[in-house]
Amino acid sequence: MEHPENDKAYKGLKVNDGVERLDSINPYLSLRKRKRAINLSVDEYVEGILRGDVTVLSRAVTLVESLLPEHQAVAQQVVERCLPHSGKSIRVGITGVPGAGKSTSIDAFGIHVLQQNGGKLAVLAVDPSSERTKGSILGDKTRMERLSMHPDAFIRPSASAGSLGGVARKTRETIILCEAAGYDTIFVETVGVGQSETAVCSMVDFFLLIQIAGAGDELQGIKRGIMEMADGIVINKADGANVDEARRAATHYRNALQLFPMPKSGIRPQVLTYSGFYGFGIDEVWNMIYEYIEAVKESGCFEERRQQQAKYWMYEAINEQLRSRFYNAEGMPEHLAAFERDVHDGKLTSFAAAGKLLQMFDEMKYSK
Numbered sequence: 001m002e003h004p005e006n007d008k009a010y011k012g013l014k015v016n017d018g019v020e021r022l023d024s025i026n027p028y029l030s031l032r033k034r035k036r037a038i039n040l041s042v043d044e045y046v047e048g049i050l051r052g053d054v055t056v057l058s059r060a061v062t063l064v065e066s067l068l069p070e071h072q073a074v075a076q077q078v079v080e081r082c083l084p085h086s087g088k089s090i091r092v093g094i095t096g097v098p099g100a101g102k103s104t105s106i107d108a109f110g111i112h113v114l115q116q117n118g119g120k121l122a123v124l125a126v127d128p129s130s131e132r133t134k135g136s137i138l139g140d141k142t143r144m145e146r147l148s149m150h151p152d153a154f155i156r157p158s159a160s161a162g163s164l165g166g167v168a169r170k171t172r173e174t175i176i177l178c179e180a181a182g183y184d185t186i187f188v189e190t191v192g193v194g195q196s197e198t199a200v201c202s203m204v205d206f207f208l209l210i211q212i213a214g215a216g217d218e219l220q221g222i223k224r225g226i227m228e229m230a231d232g233i234v235i236n237k238a239d240g241a242n243v244d245e246a247r248r249a250a251t252h253y254r255n256a257l258q259l260f261p262m263p264k265s266g267i268r269p270q271v272l273t274y275s276g277f278y279g280f281g282i283d284e285v286w287n288m289i290y291e292y293i294e295a296v297k298e299s300g301c302f303e304e305r306r307q308q309q310a311k312y313w314m315y316e317a318i319n320e321q322l323r324s325r326f327y328n329a330e331g332m333p334e335h336l337a338a339f340e341r342d343v344h345d346g347k348l349t350s351f352a353a354a355g356k357l358l359q360m361f362d363e364m365k366y367s368k
Contacts, residue, residue: 063075092186121153123187125144
């Protein structure tokens, strides 16, 4: 390259050519991307999951959560192939109000289980999605410092995407994949925003409700619906000056539980206090869970509950597929937009518009 500054007319100036600029892109990067882009077959997914390959398991979960029809077709085959290898874990659902310390507690619970019992632990943590952008921070791993570094722990954060009770749409299928991969303890952490927690209760063996004391009216947290589903209630942050508050809150909850009908399991929920941050009372919490699991297995309630859950999720799958077929029907987006304008302009009621849209969908379906 010629530099005019090097002309003799410009005394005292000299511009060097400098060094040749090297390619800033790693030459191996494109090769890695190509390898990563290669889709695995159903057999490769299943074989990888059964041998406990975390990378293959993660990719399979991503496939399950995908909304693309081609991904869903492969995911269903993988789940069906893994189903005979599942069902051997203890599934624990964990919910509670925001700020109750769910993620910190799961970190403490998980380390306790791995140290005491060994085995492998999977944490399916559901992050709340933004109602505006549908995005999610997915920051649960930052609050599970010890578990996130443990070789026998698998933490999978998922966005709730507005699904029922804050539970990700495909969490149940993810449980099956994790069990097939050899994870014998499964935690399902819900958003805990006060919505229906029926979904998580219908996929776990023990439903744990975490509460805190000293945050206002103690009776405010005693909600009939959520407490009737809980198999155990624990008061977190029972440490320092908050110990007496936690014990007082536990007494309130025990008294309230006496007014509720006896659960189908025949075991009235216990109320315990503990500190997830300091690790106080963790043994007692897990003794409660293990004693409950042993009791319901002996009485036959454990197997009956899992059978009821399978039936529940069959109907949920039907509802989901009908909804998907309706919204993805040919020409439906245009029809929806037209009826939205009529409802907005007051030409049609919401119920009349819904009825006409469903009628159009039926006619489309039967005309094929």
